[in-house]
Amino acid sequence: MKQEQMDRMHTGKGFIAALDQSGGSTPKALLQYGIKESSYSNDEEMFALVHEMRSRIVTSPAFDSKYILGAILFENTMNRTIHDRYTADYLWETKKIVPFLKVDEGLADLNDGVQLMKPMPKLNGLLKRAVERNIFGTKMRSVIKEANPEGIRRVVEQQFEIGKQIVSMGLVPIIEPEVDIHSADKEQSENLLKEEIIKQLSALDKDAKVMLKLSIPTEENFYKDLMDDPHMVRVVALSGGYDQKEANERLARNEGLIASFSRALSEGLTAQQSDEEFNAMLSRSIQAIYNASIT
Incomplete structure (x- = not known):
């Protein structure tokens, strides 16, 4: 299956x-x-x-x-x-x-132009139940509102850190660092975001499989190269x-x-x-x- x-x-x-x-x-x-x-x-x-x-x-x-x-x-x-x-x-x-199952517990307050995910102390138990319920993968959302390099780095690091925990349970994480479509510097945020995603993908274990859920980019086909990464199951858009x-x-x-x-x-x-x-x-x-x- x-x-x-x-x-x-x-x-x-x-x-x-x-x-x-x-x-x-x-x-x-x-x-x-x-x-x-x-x-x-x-x-x-x-x-x-x-x-x-x-x-x-x-x-x-x-x-x-x-x-x-x-x-x-x-x-x-x-x-x-x-x-x-x-x-x-x-x-x-x-x-x-x-x-798929949404696993995040909502967004933290805005800091460094981003909203990280709130802590997820019950995640391991939820993932075990997801496996029992025949769930294939998970989804978790953060939000980027400004082109702040430090904030965006923290968003992507948090997403991939939890993503690795999800992979270890045999599930496929949908990593969702959403760039606010109303952001004044949306395109600049997307450039910073893509750099951080590439860094994190290159550090994954060889067999790890992930998905990305991203805002539709300002520049057409901007995420095309991410689709070819060997870790990538699919890139989807919100x-x-x-x-x-x-x-x-x-x-x-x-x-x-x-x-x-x-x-x-x-x-x-x-x-x-x-x-x-x-x-x-x-x-x-x-x-x-x-x-x-x-x-």
Whole structure:
């Protein structure tokens, strides 16, 4: 199974669906879906509603492995079931879509122009549970807001240090040092980021495999050479706040870069839609993101 999933992620045509909003971002995701905060009174009710939303997406006929290679979950979703099977098992066994898990605990405060990841004291236990739940890989996010060399170095070092811990558990880490699309010096940040990534890749053990999730670069095809690194399973792009149309247009100009969209994927989907309307909207979104990912 692992090798089949690895081959699919490395060479398959399609994109990754990011279904991993958690904690503070869940109310926003539900609001976008047409569910107001007054509809739930505690976290359990909130997470039950967001699982209903994600189950509706995942079980839709539009959510097809012809277009979607993988899906990123968060811990609460991993521990829940779809049609009486744990979410990761449903994704792979029913849909042939590779399951990933978001493992970070959110962002630290801004310092040196960046936001590192908060400490993750429970990471080892979470990774063990991920292995038990048949998860293929993980995802963790930091944010770069300014072209500060020291800050960017620390972001990349932290990402790869934890990435090595994830690799040691037999999982494939998606390393996500996001450059804020609104940053005044975005292109300069991307130059510094790429230098640090190359340094860290060259220091990895020969057999270590990683993925990168990056903001769509200012300079087209800027990350092309990273795709050829022997450690690299895939380089994927986040939508970063662009709407779906703009994200797709920018993505399509970068050969080999595929989407890992969250908000841009669920754009236009609401709880109030009939299944027919919902599936038609999701199908259009998936087709458009797929087309932008296969350039």
